[in-house]
Amino acid sequence: MTDFQQQALTIAAQQQSPAWLAPLRSQAANEWRNVIWPTRKTEHWKYTSLASLQKTLLSLVNTSAANTDWKSEVEFIDVNAIRLVFVNGVFDAANSSNFSENIVRFSQANSAQQKIIEQYLGKVVEGSQHLFATLNSAWLDDGILVHVPRNQTLDQPIYVVQVSTLGEQTLSVNQRLLVVLEDSAQAELIEHFVSTSEQQNSVVNALAEIVVGDNAQLQHYRLNLEEENIQHIGAVHVNLLRNARFRGFTLALGSKLKRIDYQINHRGQGAELNLQGVYLPRNNQMVDYHSNVQHWVPHCTTSEVFRGIIADSAQAIFNGRIYIHKDAQKTLAELSNKNLLTSNKAEINTKPELEIYADDVKCAHGATVSQLNDTALYYLQSRGVSRNEAEVMMSFGFINELLQQIAEPAVHHYLLPRLAKLFGRDQTLLEMADE
Amino acid sequence: MSEQVEELIRKEYAAGFSTDIISETLPPGLNEDVIRFISGKKNEPDWLLEWRLKAYHAWLEMTEPEWAHVKYDDIDFQKVSFYSAPKSMDDKPKSLAEVDPELLRTYEKLGIPLHEQAALAGVAMDVVFDSVSVVTTFREKLLEVGVIFCSISEAVHKYPELVKKYIGSVVPQKDNYYAALNCAVFSDGSFVYIPKGVRCPMELSTYFRINEQNTGQFERTLIIADEGSHVSYLEGCTAPMRDENQLHAAVVELIALDNAEIKYSTVQNWYPGNEEGKGGIYNFVTKRGVCHTNAKISWTQVETGSAVTWKYPSCILRGDNSVGEFYSVALTNNYQQADTGTKMIHIGKNTRSTIISKGISAGKSSNAYRGLVRMNPGADGARNYTQCDSLLIGDKCGAHTFPYIESRNPSAVIEHEATTSKVSDDQLFLCQQRGLDAEKAVSMIVNGFCREVFKELPMEFAVEAGKLLEVSLEGSVG
Secondary structure, eight states: OOHHHHHHHHHHHHOOOOGGGHHHHHHHHHHHHTOOOOOTTSGGGSSOOOHHHHHOOOBOOOGGGOOOGGGGTOOOOOOOSEEEEEETTEEOGGGSOOOOTTEEEGGGOOHHHHHHHHHHTTTSOOSSSOHHHHHHHHTOSOOEEEEEOTTOBOSSOEEEEEEEOOOSSOBEEEEEEEEEEOTTOEEEEEEEEEEOSSOOOOEEEEEEEEEEOTTOEEEEEEEEOOOEEEEEEEEEEEEEOTTOEEEEEEEEEOEEEEEEEEEEEEOSTTOEEEEEEEEEOOTTOEEEEEEEEEEOSSSOEEEEEEEEEEOTTOEEEEEEEEEEOTTOTTOEEEEEEEEEEOSTTOEEEEEEEEEEOOSSOEEEEEEEEEOOOHHHHHHHHHTTOOHHHHHHHHHHHHHHHHHTTOSOHHHHHHHHHHHHHHTTOOHHHHHHHHO | OHHHHHHHHHOOOTTOOOOOOOEEEOOSOOSHHHHHHHHHHTTOOHHHHHHHHHHHHHHHHOOOOOOSSOOOOOOOGGGSBOOEEEGGGSSOOSSGGGSOHHHHHHHHHTTOOHHHHHHHHTOEEEEEETTEEEEEOSHHHHHHTTOEEEEHHHHHHHOHHHHHHHTTSSSOTTSSHHHHHHHHHOOBOEEEEEOTTOBOSSOEEEEEEOOSTTBOBOBEEEEEEOTTOEEEEEEEEEOOOOSSOEEEOOEEEEEEOTTOEEEEEEEEEOOOOOTTSOSOEEEEEEEEEEEOTTOEEEEEEEEOOOSEEEEOOEEEEOSTTOEEEEEEEEEEOTTOEEEEOOEEEEOSTTOEEEEEEEEEEETTOEEEEEEEEEEOTTOTTOEEEEEEEEEEESTTOEEEEEEEEEEOOTTOEEEEEEEEEEOOHHHHHHHHHTTOOHHHHHHHHHHHHTHHHHTTSOHHHHHHHHHHHHHHHTTOOO
16 A cells, blocks of 8 residues: 555545445445555556655645635636535635525435435446545545436536635545436536645545436536646546436646546437547646546447647646447447647647447547647738737637537636636737637 | 358368478477577577577566457466477578478468469568578579578578677567567577668568467567668468467567668468467567668558467657658457557657558457557657558457557647448448449458558559458458
């Protein structure tokens, strides 16, 4: 057992949690004890080193010490939603809205809700390779349940904010989301991770388990906007049942360690997945996106697009796997990954994978890596645009194709100025992008 | 149609028979004494024996690679015999007439009348029967222009400085498990040297056969193309039918010095095992070439045989403006498993590489493309284009793509594309409607699917490859 594993267990032992979660916690702790710690030879961690995590000294979040300094630095998405705010993993009631009956924290769940939690929690995550999901269960002191009953459509999006701030010690933050959409239900969920400009190398382990029932639809956003020292390991595990639709968008800025897994299971015929992602690491940061789409049944569709711009000495990793099981005939699956390198020291490692055991399928993937096109830059320059500006315009255009498809206008409006600032641009670019 | 399918799938392996030649074979097992015996048998200089032993000790420390998408029973290396040579070795024949007639008949059964083919196609054959070169033709003609084409054991004696300089320079002893094993026990193989500025007047060819039961064959090929030279090398393989799995771990090293060009083509049709997946060759090959400035290495392979294939012909594009190419057709049927692909390592500026891979899986087979394209920080203006297509025939087979793309240079451009689909019903219907039977139609479609690769093969090979594909595949479409 590594030091980090040992440390994590000590933290788990110090936590207080509802008694009915105890069996799940102890089972996970046992599994965690026997987890094989990934090295560079572990395929899923080939390019991502966990060395920084190993060196981190963790401590438990002090529930009483929630400060409010962060408010001046962090801006929420301006959306009419049910907002849940967590600061360093601690629920901040003052900044959160009132819950509707669809949402409850695990610690406050009534017996009916507890039943739902017990029925689904930990069931969407599969396989032994997700060791941080195991850790998340071992650390499970609380969580959020979103439950939408049959035929119901939530009239407001659910907006979960996780703020990381400067604290006295390096913290371990655990977030768990369980989303259950019953048959023909509809909902929209925004996960927003943000940090203040200064923060420690805290460890954030955020896991979402999502079940989309027959004919149900979910719009999901996961914005990872923490930067620099944060070590974020996140995962979204989704089960799609018959004719379910999942439309996802994710965006990540880099940090010291940022690893996000999307694990999607097509479990019912006719399910549809549409996933788009953007990653923008810079300085010495890194981003690692792993997506794994499993087609278990026939007649499902997957469309996945990821784009990244890697600047300075940053490193990006993308691994997009599509697995077609034996009986999943008539599958349509497409994956595209495009990367821009804007510096001599930037690095990209991408691996789009196809594993296919059915014959009547149409699957394709494509990956490209390059810098900005000289001819296009020349064209812009010949029209009187400075070189620098032309580069910004083209880089922005590269990801704007995906940003434009964001269905929730509030998210779109929130992201644009921030990304423009990232590219060192002002209002004019925004207006251009907005059109 | 399904009956035809059944019938064709049941088709016996045409090249399956074995020749009775008394061989001098070592008892199974591997230890230092075996290596000393092999080395002593060949009268090798001390440095080579030491080199082998060093590799052997490295191998003992290594473990079998497990990352490939193949499954097979553990190999007991103590049950493999590491040396066998036809008995008539001591008085080696100078011409075809002196060759053991039994041996010649073997080739005839395979449809390669050696003398005819040599004469007709102008091919010099370096025939490796099991582990020792038995006959080398056209040698004198090649020597006229200064081309050296001989067995590697001969080269060790005649051109020790060349062998010493280049052996292990591209594939180091400790490169991987099977390469280390090969370094320790390699029996024989081909050696080619093309002098400066020479364009090799004919295509060089080697036919390998694995004959002795339970005999691992460990060839080692070393091709050196000196500055400004050009050579095209053909490698083709068939093996007699055997029940037990036979091990094959070859190493091929290519060195293309400045402005040189090497074209290396392979047709591999070793015994794939029977329809229950019993028997068949285990093929674990390490092939790699290094390109110096303006040099070019082109790998073309048609892989239809072997029970398990583990093969990644690679190019290290060290010199500026060098070019690497990889064209591959890999076909698997029944219980065959293939994990094959290439590595293109771009080090020099303006280096270019092209990868075209066509995988066809039928029956219960599994066929994986695994490739690496790496752009090092110095590879300014480098370019890669990769296309991997897979065709699925039947719903019990698997087709996989695992491309690794690593770039650390912004001016390098990488494009990767992969598709997987089945033989389109529309295409089949169209062909059948024009009067072709289903089988011909499939064969035509598959041949069309592979055309991009076949056109890279030398003419004689292209014909053979097309036929091979037809035999291996025909009718497995339903």
